[in-house]
Amino acid sequence: MPDGQGCYYFNHGLSCLFEMPTSDARRLLPSHLEPLEVQHECSILSVTAFDFYEGDGGEYEELVLSILVPPLVKPGDPLPKAALYPFIVATTTELGRKEGIDRWKLPHLMRDIDVEFTEDDGTISVSVGAGGEPILDVTGTSHTFEPTELLFHSFMSDDDGNFKSNITLRGEGYSEHEFEKGSLKLYEHEMTQGLTIDEIAEYPFREQWMKRGVELFSPLETV
Amino acid sequence: MSDERRENKGQVGMFTDGSGKQLPLAMQYDYTNFYFGSGDDAFGMLDPFDEWWKDSKPAGYYLFGLPMQGEPGTRVDVRNTKTDEVHTDLLNFASYNYLGLSYRPEVKEAIIEAAHRYGNGASGSPILSGSLEVHHELAERLAAFKGKEAVLLFPTGYSVNVGVIAGLMRSGDLIVADQYAHASLVDGMILSKANSRFFRHNNVDDLERKLKRFDGKKLVLIEGVYSMDGDVAVVPDIVEVCQRYGARILIDEAHSTFIYGENGRGVAEHFGFEDEIDMHVGTFSKSLGGQGGFIAGSHKLINYLRGFSRSRFFSCGLSPVVTAGILRALELFEEEPELRAQLWDNVDFMQKRLRDAGVSVGESESQVIPIVVRDDAQILEIGEALLHEGVYLNPVKYPAVPKHKSRFRMSISAAHSRAELEQGASIITSVLERYGICPTARDVITSTTG
Numbered sequence: 001m002p003d004g005q006g007c008y009y010f011n012h013g014l015s016c017l018f019e020m021p022t023s024d025a026r027r028l029l030p031s032h033l034e035p036l037e038v039q040h041e042c043s044i045l046s047v048t049a050f051d052f053y054e055g056d057g058g059e060y061e062e063l064v065l066s067i068l069v070p071p072l073v074k075p076g077d078p079l080p081k082a083a084l085y086p087f088i089v090a091t092t093t094e095l096g097r098k099e100g101i102d103r104w105k106l107p108h109l110m111r112d113i114d115v116e117f118t119e120d121d122g123t124i125s126v127s128v129g130a131g132g133e134p135i136l137d138v139t140g141t142s143h144t145f146e147p148t149e150l151l152f153h154s155f156m157s158d159d160d161g162n163f164k165s166n167i168t169l170r171g172e173g174y175s176e177h178e179f180e181k182g183s184l185k186l187y188e189h190e191m192t193q194g195l196t197i198d199e200i201a202e203y204p205f206r207e208q209w210m211k212r213g214v215e216l217f218s219p220l221e222t223v
Numbered sequence: 224m225s226d227e228r229r230e231n232k233g234q235v236g237m238f239t240d241g242s243g244k245q246l247p248l249a250m251q252y253d254y255t256n257f258y259f260g261s262g263d264d265a266f267g268m269l270d271p272f273d274e275w276w277k278d279s280k281p282a283g284y285y286l287f288g289l290p291m292q293g294e295p296g297t298r299v300d301v302r303n304t305k306t307d308e309v310h311t312d313l314l315n316f317a318s319y320n321y322l323g324l325s326y327r328p329e330v331k332e333a334i335i336e337a338a339h340r341y342g343n344g345a346s347g348s349p350i351l352s353g354s355l356e357v358h359h360e361l362a363e364r365l366a367a368f369k370g371k372e373a374v375l376l377f378p379t380g381y382s383v384n385v386g387v388i389a390g391l392m393r394s395g396d397l398i399v400a401d402q403y404a405h406a407s408l409v410d411g412m413i414l415s416k417a418n419s420r421f422f423r424h425n426n427v428d429d430l431e432r433k434l435k436r437f438d439g440k441k442l443v444l445i446e447g448v449y450s451m452d453g454d455v456a457v458v459p460d461i462v463e464v465c466q467r468y469g470a471r472i473l474i475d476e477a478h479s480t481f482i483y484g485e486n487g488r489g490v491a492e493h494f495g496f497e498d499e500i501d502m503h504v505g506t507f508s509k510s511l512g513g514q515g516g517f518i519a520g521s522h523k524l525i526n527y528l529r530g531f532s533r534s535r536f537f538s539c540g541l542s543p544v545v546t547a548g549i550l551r552a553l554e555l556f557e558e559e560p561e562l563r564a565q566l567w568d569n570v571d572f573m574q575k576r577l578r579d580a581g582v583s584v585g586e587s588e589s590q591v592i593p594i595v596v597r598d599d600a601q602i603l604e605i606g607e608a609l610l611h612e613g614v615y616l617n618p619v620k621y622p623a624v625p626k627h628k629s630r631f632r633m634s635i636s637a638a639h640s641r642a643e644l645e646q647g648a649s650i651i652t653s654v655l656e657r658y659g660i661c662p663t664a665r666d667v668i669t670s671t672t673g
Binding site: 019021036039040041042070071073079143176177178179198199201203205206 | 252256258259260402409412413418419420421423432436625626627628
């Protein structure tokens with residue numbers, strides 16, 4: 001494995017994309033990033049959950065809320081599938097949280113969350129809460145699973161500057177579709193602050209589900 | 224992690240379409256990949272796009288915009304820009320021309336006569352010198368046909384929606400559009416600078432959710448028949464919600480004027496809600512086989528828009544030659560109600576024929592019939608096969624439609640003979656069968672969409 005690369009193995013990675021007001025997206029993004037719009041004034045909220053069973057952060061579950069942004073592609077570089085700015089991340093363990101903060105400069109909820117994955121007949125549901133308070137329930141559905149490798153750009157910002165990491169997701173099974181069959185229920189919580197819940201779509205326009213995969217972070221580069 | 228699992232990870236390949244199929248190089252990207260680019264040069268994306276296009280055009284993208292060699296009749300000759308061969312006598316299911324009026328001899332005669340009288344263009348903005356007698360005549364005839372006080376003509380259908388919406392709505396107002404609203408409606412929203420929201424297609428509960436949060440001027444945008452799916456707006460439910468929240472309604476009847484309703488005035492007439500809808504948009508390029516568009520409404524509305532619709536204000540007036548052709552086509556439409564009857568007969572035949580063969584045509588109930596292939600990578604290949612088998616159809620793929628919802632958009636015309644419809648359906652189903660899409664498509668679609 002190349003020096004500085006992060007490596008996290010998971011059983012399930014679910015990412016659903018929801019329409020959200022661009023006004024919210026702009027408030028959540030740092031000034032150097034623009035939201036990607038799926039439609040006029042309609043940006044994209046990505047709700048992603050992983051259950052990591054092995055890797056640099058050990059065994060833990062993770063919830064990532066991101067805004068989709070345009071990728072940063074240099075001449076000759078491969079085009080990523082998408083680029084995103086995670087505005088809040090939460091994990092079920094302190095080790096997982098420390099990994100995300102120290103290595104990848106990702107903003108975190110500073111306490112453990114509870115995450116429950118339920119897979120049933122082509123559907124995967126993820127319920128997330130903290131200390132008995134619900135944060136969100138997200139459900140995704142499957143299309144056809146095939147081995148796939150995908151490249152993403154992830155942007156991070158902190159007091160030290162603005163950064164980017166190339167994230168590669170490689171899985172034995174990957175399903176993606178736009179059949180609008182999943183769902184999202186957001187609750188008022190510290191993690192959902194900044195989101196106008198009433199204005200966020202209750203169904204995903206895209207559902208992405210990867211099974212038995214690995215998430216690889218390239219070392220941060222300053223942008 | 225087991226060794227077996229580690230080994231499997233090494234077999235994973237780049238670039239599948241999400242259903243696992245290994246994509247050809249040209250299909251690894253699409254237009255969405257070339258929208259944003261880094262760097263400081265405004266031309267920064269031209270080279271990468273050009274490089275992709277050189278691969279993509281011969282791989283199937285050449286199917287878009289093939290030069291037709293004559294009038295858009297039911298059988299056409301089309302030049303293949305990949306091979307330069309001319310495909311002759313193709314069954315044409317790609318052109319609008321729903322009533323077959325575009326090339327009628329009476330229309331051509333009217334055009335020739337107008338050319339002798341007026342020359343080619345209007346030679347001015349309609350608010351200055353570009354308003355000719357033939358324009359006034361068409362506007363008056365259309366207002367009478369639509370049962371409205373007045374009509375305003377625009378040079379294109381696109382410019383109607385852009386001009387009307389931006390002419391009427393302002394920053395701080397709210398516009399809510401169906402998620403499948405045409406780009407012209409969306410661009411009107413953008414230009415108006417009003418707050419913009421989209422409601423889930425034909426879902427009045429979601430529309431209500433968007434309207435109830437807002438105090439102030441509200442406008443709701445819908446289409447009569449949706450151009451990619453051929454389904455119809457749930458007008459009564461939408462009107463009820465809009466009235467409850469004080470929202471004005473614009474209905475774009477580009478694909479339904481001259482087709483729906485007892486008198487052909489559109490979907491609003493079909494449902495009996497013509498008076499409840501504030502603005503009625505139509506085009507001349509679909510059923511009448513011409514070009515341009517119009518809005519029908521009250522005198523006060525039209526008078527205001529005449530002064531504030533910049534897309535009309537700053538465009539040259541509709542060509543008088545085209546206008547004369549439209550006028551004659553309108554007369555033929557009124558004189559020959561059997562045209563509409565024939566169209567509906569043809570629509571019923573083709574819808575049943577395709578459905579019986581197991582072809583997915585979605586929720587279409589109109590002359591716009593989506594032939595849903597779903598496979599985003601295969602759609603262009605199938606389009607090529609259809610061309611070689613003798614059928615001209617337009618492929619529509621992601622990002623114009625959602626992923627895995629690629630389709631051919633079929634347009635049925637009153638001019639199609641029963642034999643042409645049967646031959647077309649036979650070719651289409653046999654090609655789809657060859658690609659494993661029909662008749663098994665029905666089962667696949669049931670399992671994925673419920």
